[in-house]
Amino acid sequence: MSVDTPAGPGLYPDAAGHFGRFGGRFVPEALVAALDELDGAWRTAMGEESFQTEFAALLRDYAGAPSLLYPARRLSAKIGAQVLLKREDLNHTGAHKVRNVLGQALLTKRMGKQRVIAETGAGQHGVATATAAALFDLECVVYMGEVDTQRQALNVARMRMLGATVVPVTAGSRTLKDAMNEAMRDWVANVDSTHYLIGTAAGPHPFPALVRDFVRGIGDEARQQCLDLVGALPDAVTACVGGGSNALGVFHAFVDDPSVRLYGFEAGGDGPATGRHAASITGGSSGVLHGTRTYVLQDADGQTVESHSISAGLDYPGVGPEHAWLHDTGRATYRPVTDADAMAAFELLCRTEGIIPAIESSHALAGTVAIAPELTAELGREPVVVVNLSGRGDKDVHTAGEYFGVLDKE
Amino acid sequence: MSRIGVAFDQARAEGRAVLVGCMPAGFPTVEGSIAAMTAMVEAGVDVIEVEIPYSDPVMDGPVIQQASDIALAGGVRVADTLRIVDAVAATGAPVVTMTYWNPIEQYGVDAFARDLAAAGGTGLITPDLIPDEAQEWLAASDAYGLDRTFLVSPSSTDARLQMTVEHCRGFVYATAIMGVTGARTQASAAAPVLVSRVRAATDLPVGVGLGIGTGEQAGTAAGFADGVIVGSALIRRLLDAPSLSAGLTALRELSAELAAGVRAPTP
Numbered sequence: 001m002s003v004d005t006p007a008g009p010g011l012y013p014d015a016a017g018h019f020g021r022f023g024g025r026f027v028p029e030a031l032v033a034a035l036d037e038l039d040g041a042w043r044t045a046m047g048e049e050s051f052q053t054e055f056a057a058l059l060r061d062y063a064g065a066p067s068l069l070y071p072a073r074r075l076s077a078k079i080g081a082q083v084l085l086k087r088e089d090l091n092h093t094g095a096h097k098v099r100n101v102l103g104q105a106l107l108t109k110r111m112g113k114q115r116v117i118a119e120t121g122a123g124q125h126g127v128a129t130a131t132a133a134a135l136f137d138l139e140c141v142v143y144m145g146e147v148d149t150q151r152q153a154l155n156v157a158r159m160r161m162l163g164a165t166v167v168p169v170t171a172g173s174r175t176l177k178d179a180m181n182e183a184m185r186d187w188v189a190n191v192d193s194t195h196y197l198i199g200t201a202a203g204p205h206p207f208p209a210l211v212r213d214f215v216r217g218i219g220d221e222a223r224q225q226c227l228d229l230v231g232a233l234p235d236a237v238t239a240c241v242g243g244g245s246n247a248l249g250v251f252h253a254f255v256d257d258p259s260v261r262l263y264g265f266e267a268g269g270d271g272p273a274t275g276r277h278a279a280s281i282t283g284g285s286s287g288v289l290h291g292t293r294t295y296v297l298q299d300a301d302g303q304t305v306e307s308h309s310i311s312a313g314l315d316y317p318g319v320g321p322e323h324a325w326l327h328d329t330g331r332a333t334y335r336p337v338t339d340a341d342a343m344a345a346f347e348l349l350c351r352t353e354g355i356i357p358a359i360e361s362s363h364a365l366a367g368t369v370a371i372a373p374e375l376t377a378e379l380g381r382e383p384v385v386v387v388n389l390s391g392r393g394d395k396d397v398h399t400a401g402e403y404f405g406v407l408d409k410e
Numbered sequence: 411m412s413r414i415g416v417a418f419d420q421a422r423a424e425g426r427a428v429l430v431g432c433m434p435a436g437f438p439t440v441e442g443s444i445a446a447m448t449a450m451v452e453a454g455v456d457v458i459e460v461e462i463p464y465s466d467p468v469m470d471g472p473v474i475q476q477a478s479d480i481a482l483a484g485g486v487r488v489a490d491t492l493r494i495v496d497a498v499a500a501t502g503a504p505v506v507t508m509t510y511w512n513p514i515e516q517y518g519v520d521a522f523a524r525d526l527a528a529a530g531g532t533g534l535i536t537p538d539l540i541p542d543e544a545q546e547w548l549a550a551s552d553a554y555g556l557d558r559t560f561l562v563s564p565s566s567t568d569a570r571l572q573m574t575v576e577h578c579r580g581f582v583y584a585t586a587i588m589g590v591t592g593a594r595t596q597a598s599a600a601a602p603v604l605v606s607r608v609r610a611a612t613d614l615p616v617g618v619g620l621g622i623g624t625g626e627q628a629g630t631a632a633g634f635a636d637g638v639i640v641g642s643a644l645i646r647r648l649l650d651a652p653s654l655s656a657g658l659t660a661l662r663e664l665s666a667e668l669a670a671g672v673r674a675p676t677p
Contacts, residue, residue: 016542026511026538028469030563030588032570171475177466184468189589191565288512289466291538301488302516303465 017205019325025204027291031184034191039206041111046213051110055103055214062135063091063098065217069225069386074352081372082384084229086222086250088391089357095391096215096246097128101197103214105132108195115139115194119183121148121176122312122395123155125199130164132197140164143182145175148312155395173306176316180290200243201320204291208320215249222386223253235375235383236261239390240363241334242278242314244323246390255331261375264323265367267309268336278307279336280319281327294321310339310399311359313391341366343403346393358391359399365389412557413504414532414580417456418615418636427632427672430617431455431665432508432641434463435494436486437477442654444497446661450644451503453662454669458498459535459639462491462509469510469537471592473642477649488517492529499530506557506580508535514547523550533557533580541577548577559583559617562608564600575612581637582608586620593623593643602634628671638672 017023025035045051059065068087076083088096108116116138120126126142133140142159146168149156159166172178180203187196201211219237226234237254239247241264254260269277277283280295287296289304297305297317309315326332342359345366349357357365368387375383393400401407421428431450437443447458463478463486470478491507499505507526514522514534526534533556539547541560551558557580562571565588575582586601587594601618608616615636622631623643631638647664651657 024543025540026543027540028537028563028585029540029561029570029574030565030585032540032563033565033567171472172465172479181466181468185471185590188469189587191588288510288515288538290468296512298512298516300516302512302514303482304512 013205013209017209019208019322020328022293022324023205023208023321024293025291026288026293027204028188030188031191031204034187035204035206037111038107038210041107042206042210045107045110051106055106058102059099059217063102065091065099066221066225067091069222069229071229072353075349078348078352079369079372080376081368081382082230083368084226084234084384084386085389086218086386087389088218088246089355089361089389093128093131094394095124095128095358096218096249097125097199098131099217099249100199100211100214100245101128101132104195104197105136105138108138108197109136111195113193113195115141115190116197117141117143117183117186117194118197118199119143119176119179120199121145121179121315123148123152123159124313124391124395126164126166127155127158127162129197129199130159130162133164134162141186142166143169143179143186145173145179146170147174148176152312177304184290201245201248201322202243202290202292202294202318208292208322211245212248212252212322215245216252218246218249218388219251219253222250226384226386230384232384233257233260234386235259235379236263236371237386238263238265238364238368239388240314240360241266241319241323242316242360243318244320246388248320248322250386250388251326251332262326262332263367263371264332264334265337265363266334267311267314267363268338269308271338272336276308277336278309278315278317280317281323281334282336289318292321294324295319310342310403311363313358313360314363335367337363337366343400345369346400347404355389356393357389358393359396361388361390412532412580414457414506414557417504418581421456422636427635427675428456428617428637429454429628429669429672430457430459430637430639431644432459432461432639433645434461434474434477434481435491436463436481436484437645438480438648438654439484440486440490440494444494445654445658446648447494447498448501449658449662450665451498451501453665455665456503458503458505459641460491460495460498460505460507462488462507462513464510464513467510469590471590471642473645473649474591477645488513492525495526495531496529504532505530506532506535506559508537510537511539519546520550520553523554523556527554527556531556533559535559535583537561541574544577551579557581561585562604564588564604568607571607572611575608575614578612578614581615581617582612583639584608584616584618584635586618586622589620591620591642593646594621601631605635625667625671628668629674629676632672632675633677638668640668
């Protein structure tokens with residue numbers, strides 16, 4: 001696989017990291033040398049069989065890949081579609097994110113750096129980074145908005161047990177975007193010793209393409225598993241989109257299959273019309289945030305607007321630039337899913353399949369429920385849909401328990 | 411030659427460095443920031459750098475973040491910034507703006523260049539726009555005769571440094587340390603090295619910023635650079651003051667101390 005392939009849908013960005021008019025690098029000059037170093041290390045590694053073998057062994061022996069592709073029969077009967085769940089929730093640490101952190105930790109070692117920093121919203125990427133740091137014996141500092149450290153105290157404890165230092169960020173809105181700002185500031189000051197282990201397919205080049213490369217196994221596996229299970233490609237592949245790494249991970253293998261429809265479901269919060277949402281593509285506009293040009297939630301002056309979602313992992317006012325491009329080219333379709341619809345789908349999966357999904361992934365389920373009748377009408381039969389179940393719901397038990405009123409009063 | 415260039419030439423003739431003082435537009439209010447910048451000019455600051463506040467300033471330390479948050483909470487708009495530039499330019503001091511790229515992109519790159527030039531601004535410092543992504547800004551700044559100041563860093567390779575200064579006009583901004591804005595007690599060993607690398611690549615004047623907050627530090631920087639850029643230490647005087655008038659007094663004191671510093675370059 002060549003990383004110099006000219007940009008085409010689902011292939012690679014240009015040499016400077018542009019996906020069409022999106023992507024690129026909008027960063028302080030101080031970071032350019034480190035981004036170039038990372039770009040070089042990544043390109044070299046991806047071309048080396050020894051790296052691929054080492055990465056594949058880690059995914060298999062440590063993370064539990066390939067994850068199952070599970071035919072969810074009771075759910076399928078309920079919604080009128082043949083649903084195949086890509087069980088990334090069964091991975092070590094409970095989500096697709098472990099693939100990205102293992103890949104980047106390997107690169108960190110190759111670059112001779114001893115320290116990793118990360119931003120985290122709900123704490124999932126922080127926990128995954130702390131996990132990889134423990135495994136690879138790296139110093140780990142995680143920036144987390146002060147508001148989130150309070151909302152996600154258990155994940156803060158997890159990171160500390162794994163040996164990471166958690167730094168509460170008190171600037172700005174004290175949430176994920178501010179944690180990302182603080183991580184960038186740390187990186188500018190410590191770039192010689194430190195790798196910034198970004199948690200999604202966003203940020204300056206090469207991060208969007210690099211992260212996508214490390215998680216693309218989701219789709220590669222799912223494509224083969226689907227062929228084995230049903231003897232054909234799926235009619236559609238669905239995923240939730242915050243920053244968008246799990247969606248790119250599952251989409252990538254199917255981008256060149258024109259019969260496979262790709263759907264990204266954004267966090268619609270209280271509904272796009274209310275302004276309280278995190279749907280950057282369907283409710284935002286083109287701008288520059290965190291080092292890349294993409295769709296952003298912003299006001300007329302380009303000031304970032306706070307996002308809102310019941311799902312902390314989707315609660316981000318930007319999106320990876322490759323999604324912006326897949327949207328503009330029409331190759332993928334993006335729609336918002338409200339908190340209420342996501343929670344209904346959460347409950348549906350619990351009751352039909354005995355699987356408690358992450359609230360993030362529940363957006364993909366809810367979107368699938370919505371498109372099933374449309375696809376049935378279009379195809380004249382029930383569609384086969386691969387749904388990326390990107391994470392498990394253990395971390396969301398408190399939020400969901402409150403939402404459904406099933407917590408005993410203390 | 412731009413008005414900034416004239417200021418650098420005059421200072422060079424006087425055997426000293428230019429003092430550049432930075433203040434966020436709209437901090438603590440629009441009128442307050444005009445008063446602050448005017449006071450700085452009166453107390454000896456040669457060039458005013460007006461920072462257009464942005465919600466996610468990744469190159470800025472806690473002091474400028476806090477001041478930017480106050481300005482944004484007060485409702486300052488990019489259009490207000492241009493009004494501030496106009497008012498401060500009336501003092502006769504060259505006024506340069508500084509901001510992250512997204513506010514300019516949303517205002518419209520050509521429209522911003524047109525309106526900045528009309529307001530009497532001399533140019534723009536772009537902390538998160540590197541020449542590699544700057545095609546639109548290169549064209550607009552050419553069209554309206556504005557200076558372009560890109561940053562160079564101790565980590566810049568020789569090839570990048572050369573490319574960057576070739577795209578600069580007015581002056582080059584050398585970041586003295588690997589880090590974000592904010593006064594520091596220790597002098598940077600990297601700064602003189604970086605400045606001499608820039609001198610080898612261009613005849614443009616070089617300003618040094620990041621971490622300078624006292625007259626003594628200004629004198630040290632003036633010993634090897636053409637310009638000394640101070641932000642956080644000045645802003646801190648306003649942040650810490652019990653009232654705007656007390657803040658302006660403190661701001662004048664520090665401005666005068668820094669102005670004396672750039673006139674006593676340490677060899």
